[in-house]
Amino acid sequence: LAKTTQPISMDSYEGQEVNITCSHNNIATNDYITWYQQFPSQGPRFIIQGYKTKVTNEVASLFIPADRKSSTLSLPRVSLSDTAVYYCLVGDALPGQNFVFGPGTRLSVLP
């Protein structure tokens, strides 16, 4: 499983766009990149997943460069409720493998 590196914490203000970058230099050909969001005392919540280029859904965008050694989660116009820990995970599509969660990025959105 590829190891990931993310900033430990980030601060932002309401209404701003937030970009969280994750490094995964050892990503394998079959690996997907998945981002989760976790609020205190709750389980992580799936945000977005991608393999290459750009993926967009109703809550976020995921940018993956051609070499796939990093990825950027983009949250448009954050609000106070986006304050949470964000995890970047990399794993292949083989059933039974487990995710290795790093410490994640603690995003604080300020008024």
Added chain:
Amino acid sequence: KAGVTQTPRYLIKTRGQQVTLSCSPISGHRSVSWYQQTPGQGLQFLFEYFSETQRNKGNFPGRFSGRQFSNSRSEMNVSTLELGDSALYLCASSLDGASNYGYTFGSGTRLTVV
């Protein structure tokens, strides 16, 4: 559709006791994974079950065990509880445990060992 249901939500146990936690996955999901989350160690993988078989196991002592039933519901058991077992225990379900489908986590069981 109903999400992943974990029971109980909160539990207080005494050192030396044993505890059983329950997880009901999303209907149709056959894979259930268990994680332990503590402030010091973060989220750590315990084990994963698929079709009643344990497919993968993390680095935890044998006091931690689990099982999965034919309806995909899963239980995890911790015997001889230690203070360090105090944590949020999370289960996650997915169709078959393959990462390209993503995982849906429950809200967890907060276990406090006193």
